[in-house]
Amino acid sequence: MIPYIDSHTHMHSLPWDVWELLGMAGMQAAVISAGSPYLSRSVRSEVPGPGEIEELWRQPIELARTAPEDLLFRLYVSIGISHATQVRDWEKLLERMPAYFQDPMVVAVGEMGLDPFQVWGMTWSLEEQEDVLRGQLHVAKDHGKPFILHTPSPRKRTLITGGVALPEELKRSCLERDLRVVEVVGFPQERLVVDHCDATTLEFVLKETSAYAGISVGLAIREIRPQDVAELVARHGPERILLNSDLIAYTSYDALALPASLRAMRRRGLPLNHIRQAAFENANTFYGLHLAVPPIADES
Numbered sequence: 396m397i398p399y400i401d402s403h404t405h406m407h408s409l410p411w412d413v414w415e416l417l418g419m420a421g422m423q424a425a426v427i428s429a430g431s432p433y434l435s436r437s438v439r440s441e442v443p444g445p446g447e448i449e450e451l452w453r454q455p456i457e458l459a460r461t462a463p464e465d466l467l468f469r470l471y472v473s474i475g476i477s478h479a480t481q482v483r484d485w486e487k488l489l490e491r492m493p494a495y496f497q498d499p500m501v502v503a504v505g506e507m508g509l510d511p512f513q514v515w516g517m518t519w520s521l522e523e524q525e526d527v528l529r530g531q532l533h534v535a536k537d538h539g540k541p542f543i544l545h546t547p548s549p550r551k552r553t554l555i556t557g558g559v560a561l562p563e564e565l566k567r568s569c570l571e572r573d574l575r576v577v578e579v580v581g582f583p584q585e586r587l588v589v590d591h592c593d594a595t596t597l598e599f600v601l602k603e604t605s606a607y608a609g610i611s612v613g614l615a616i617r618e619i620r621p622q623d624v625a626e627l628v629a630r631h632g633p634e635r636i637l638l639n640s641d642l643i644a645y646t647s648y649d650a651l652a653l654p655a656s657l658r659a660m661r662r663r664g665l666p667l668n669h670i671r672q673a674a675f676e677n678a679n680t681f682y683g684l685h686l687a688v689p690p691i692a693d694e695s
């Protein structure tokens with residue numbers, strides 16, 4: 396078993412048995428991305444407002460508070476205004492966000508990033524999404540919080556709507572537009588994770604920015620497999636890679652794909668200190684969690 400931190404998940408939408416499985420598979424801690432109203436197959440007919448989004452922040456925060464005793468691992472929360480739907484009066488949420496930073500469970504802002512796809516027909520223009528992104532980056536910058544930058548997944552639209560797949564270059568073009576907003580705000584890239592990186596973005600993020608590159612493994616909407624994760628960490632080094640599952644209940648998932656990726660790294664012969672850095676230390680540092688770093692079994 397290799398101890399790890401899941402740097403981005405929506406596991407509060409998953410059943411107890413999955414939490415147990417993850418704990419048994421080595422998960423020591425996880426950061427819940429909170430704020431998306433779309434966590435399951437439920438349908439909403441009205442655009443959510445600030446009260447509903449705050450409720451989506453509060454529930455995982457309460458779960459996080461009891462996690463060490465109940466779940467035997469730690470949970471932390473990132474609060475954000477999601478791209479998943481339009482949000483009514485979102486400016487009010489920017490005003491309320493700082494109060495949440497007093498809570499030790501809240502460690503980051505996001506996830507949010509330009510995405511042409513919203514659920515339930517609650518379409519948001521990319522221009523307004525830019526305004527929402529800019530506002531949240533300002534709040535995160537002013538309060539010294541890291542930011543989870545979402546990037547779109549090309550297969551998502553096909554899977555959810557049965558419609559036409561989004562073009563491959565979409566992820567890269569949204570990211571470049573996001574990064575222009577990051578630059579305008581003057582948000583420090585070292586405190587940014589560009590999440591859900593794939594072959595079209597990973598190398599670009601590592602070479603052209605000083606942000607962390609998030610690799611999400613486990614959801615059926617993404618093609619990346621555990622052996623691919625091992626290959627990417629071997630090729631690019633572990634220094635700025637954050638691993639995560641992005642587990643969510645609305646689509647098929649392999650709950651164990653992240654711990655399986657760590658085992659794939661061992662089989663591929665990666666040094667234990669590289670595995671530990673990608674599995675645990677980077678997330679521990681990025682989110683300022685200050686957790687004691689557990690040894691991998693062979694090290695002790």
Ligand SMILES: [Zn+2]
Pocket residue numbers: 403404405428506641
């Ligand atoms: Zn997510």
